[in-house]
Amino acid sequence: MRDNSRPSRRNLLFGGAAVAAGGLAAACTGNDPEEDTAPAAQVGNNGGDNDKPGQKVTVGFSAPAADHGWIAAITKNAEAQAKRYSDVTFKPVEPTNDINQQISAVESLIAAKVNALVLLPNDGEQLNQVARKAMDAGIPVINLDRVFPDKLSYRTWIGGDNYGMGVAAGHFTGRRLKEKGVTNPVIVEIQGIATLPLTQDRSKGFADALKTYGFNVTAKQDAKFTVETGNQVASNLLQAHKKIDALWNHDDDQGVGVLAAIKQAGRKEFFMVGGAGSANAMREIKSGGVLEATVTYSPTMAGSAIRVARLIAQAKGMADLVEQQVPQSITLASETITRQNVDKYMPLGFES
Incomplete structure (x- = not known):
């Protein structure tokens, strides 16, 4: 959902190269002892003091x-x-x-x-x-x-990195399915708002990562980023698919409704991956339930x-x-939170 641009640094790089070349020539031809110095352009002057009080x-x-x-x-x-x-x-x-x-x-x-x-x-x-x-x-x-x-x-x-978020979810899903020996998985995806570029980026990242394992998304539907719609959409997908192998939900807030629907249906045959990194999702991961991971889009x-x-x-x-x-x-990188590292991320979690 973002565009990145950087100004050209051609002149800066050229100037840095000239300084470096001059320094090398002096080292080779001069009679002074060698000094372990770097060109000024490569050092910077920020040090590590940025946290010290400065201009108000x-x-x-x-x-x-x-x-x-x-x-x-x-x-x-x-x-x-x-x-x-x-x-x-x-x-x-x-x-x-x-x-x-x-x-x-x-x-x-x-x-x-x-x-x-x-x-x-x-x-x-x-x-x-x-x-x-x-x-x-x-x-x-x-x-x-x-x-x-x-x-x-x-x-x-x-x-955050919306495409990278989908990639992280896709790699976790692909690896887990391979570990379980599943060859033709039913993979369900619950999006946020389907028309938003951020949602489209997440879905593309997920699909691209899954393809590296030979897998594809079986069904997907958007849930509008709300608990209520998450519950409704999850209920519909659970009814439509009597067997599911993996489910990725884009958003941990709407995931509250998704998890409620799963528990109400008594379904345990699949694993779920969340998105964003909420505290309640982390608690679910720690409990060892159907939610095995969440990929961060951290506030x-x-x-x-x-x-x-x-x-x-x-x-x-x-x-x-x-x-x-x-x-x-x-x-920011999208990081994958699992039961193995959840304690490290818990202080960063937000309440849904």
């Missing part, structure tokens, strides 16, 4: 209303990270699912002249213009998750966005990178 900055924040466990966790993660820094003033606006209200809220942050703005839009297309207005006013926008179509509307995008990205906003506002780069500025886009 105000970070604005806007997100949709918390009517979904994942969205609620977005705001909580942002608030928690902001509290870690004595040099950050966190300025959130009222969360809303109304496009016009979110536009007005962002305009109020522009008027307040915040130093940076973390923005998870209800709709990237419809919030694109106000995000561009912030950028034009000199306020760097950290675009969270739902990408703006105009790259001039954000300084940095940060979010911790909001906490990372606050940290990135702080660095950009303070004109810092990322300490572990050579480059002097924060990257233009950051895509």
